[in-house]
Amino acid sequence: MTLPRFYPIFDDVSWLRRMLPLGVRLVQLRIKDAPPDALRAQITEARDLCRAHGAVLVVNDHWQLAVELGCDWVHLGQEDLDDADLAALRRAGLKLGVSTHDGAELERALALAPDYVALGPIYPTILKKMKWHQQGVGKLTEWKSRVGEIPLVAIGGMSVARAGGAFAAGADIVSAVTDITLHSDPEARTRAWLAACG
Numbered sequence: 001m002t003l004p005r006f007y008p009i010f011d012d013v014s015w016l017r018r019m020l021p022l023g024v025r026l027v028q029l030r031i032k033d034a035p036p037d038a039l040r041a042q043i044t045e046a047r048d049l050c051r052a053h054g055a056v057l058v059v060n061d062h063w064q065l066a067v068e069l070g071c072d073w074v075h076l077g078q079e080d081l082d083d084a085d086l087a088a089l090r091r092a093g094l095k096l097g098v099s100t101h102d103g104a105e106l107e108r109a110l111a112l113a114p115d116y117v118a119l120g121p122i123y124p125t126i127l128k129k130m131k132w133h134q135q136g137v138g139k140l141t142e143w144k145s146r147v148g149e150i151p152l153v154a155i156g157g158m159s160v161a162r163a164g165g166a167f168a169a170g171a172d173i174v175s176a177v178t179d180i181t182l183h184s185d186p187e188a189r190t191r192a193w194l195a196a197c198g
């Protein structure tokens, strides 16, 4: 299966209601700090919306709920991997995306045979504090030579204008958060992304 090249990340299912009808076909639900019932309801609705639109839903962090609710993909960072039952994930047939930021993290990720590898932050991000400032697009070229056929996701400070450079450097997929969510017209921005990644 070839994944779509545009991979927006949202923190609430209401964004999926708005963006899936525009043609988004790969999306991550990244919810931090929601009460258990609300989290379950959000993931359930996101799962059903994505199925109805023929889109791939990636659940960030909450792998147990993803398994329980019959989702297809999870994204785990390095700290998440410390606690996750990867055998249970695989037994349940879920696909796995993994974050990487340096060579040691990439080695660890590759040993898990992930379904995609993310490298970030390519540019500075305002979404969260990180110990890495910016990797630069050149690192995408190095990462692509190391991941081979595994899809490579560029994340962190990505914008429509920066997407082409990331693809040219070796990214297969470009992911973005605030370039869309903080835009004055998120729908128009999403359409621009879809055109840039088409």
Ligand SMILES: Cc1ncc(COP(=O)(O)OP(=O)(O)O)c(N)n1
Residues within 6 Å of the ligand: 028, 030, 060, 061, 075, 076, 077, 078, 079, 080, 097, 098, 099, 118, 119, 120, 128, 153, 155, 175
């Ligand atoms: C596509 C993608 N890449 C990286 C991340 C970051 O995951 P993680 O390091 O676990 O940090 P949180 O997003 O959980 O704060 C991601 N979510 N998606």
Ligand SMILES: Cc1nc(C(=O)O)sc1CCOP(=O)(O)O
Residues within 6 Å of the ligand: 099, 100, 119, 120, 121, 122, 124, 125, 126, 127, 128, 155, 156, 157, 158, 175, 176, 177, 178, 179
């Ligand atoms: C969630 C996340 N993970 C990153 C990593 O490098 O692992 S960068 C990032 C934030 C991406 O948000 P924006 O597109 O607004 O910069």
Ligand SMILES: [Mg+2]
Residues within 6 Å of the ligand: 060, 061, 075, 076, 077, 080
């Ligand atoms: Mg995480």
